[in-house]
Amino acid sequence: MWFVFAVLSAVFAAATSILAKIGIEGVNSNLATAIRTVVVVLMAWGIVFITNTQGGVTEISKRSWIFLTLSGLATGASWLCYFKALQMGEASKVVTVDKFSIVLTLIMAAVFLHEQFTVKTIIGSILITVGTFVMIL
Known part of the structure; x- marks a missing residue:
């Protein structure tokens, strides 16, 4: 749910x-x-x-x-x-950068909540980071 x-x-x-x-x-x-x-x-x-x-x-x-x-x-x-x-x-660029918060959340969750990074979260974070820069350039 x-x-x-x-x-x-x-x-x-x-x-x-x-x-x-x-x-x-x-x-x-x-x-x-x-x-x-x-x-x-x-x-x-x-x-x-x-x-x-x-x-x-x-x-x-x-x-x-x-x-x-x-x-x-x-x-x-x-x-x-x-x-x-x-x-x-532009809304499309602002939202793209704003959604980079996903990567920042993953990092903060690891540091403050001791959540584990997995291969999937690392790959996903890298792709989101690269995607963010591709979208705004």
Whole structure:
């Protein structure tokens, strides 16, 4: 089931890039990010209330709060940079560089989460890296 959600995530991410590129025209990138963020917050909390899971807030550990907050800050920084890049560059190139985050995630997962590199992940990382440079040149 995780794969279905991952594919849907990819589809929605692709739609996000195209819709954002069209919508950001003539709009300050920081303002556009703020508008997008409000929509995401409303949608996320709406789903929390629809699924009646809001009671779990009190059960979240201090450690989880810290790391979820840091993740939120990283997401915000990513979105601000992404929208600025999208405003300035071609969507196809911006998205290509943005998806290089896959390789960075693999490296960080190995360093911080002690996930193992396999021959497949090394080959895949090399191909993504080469592909990123081929796409943007």
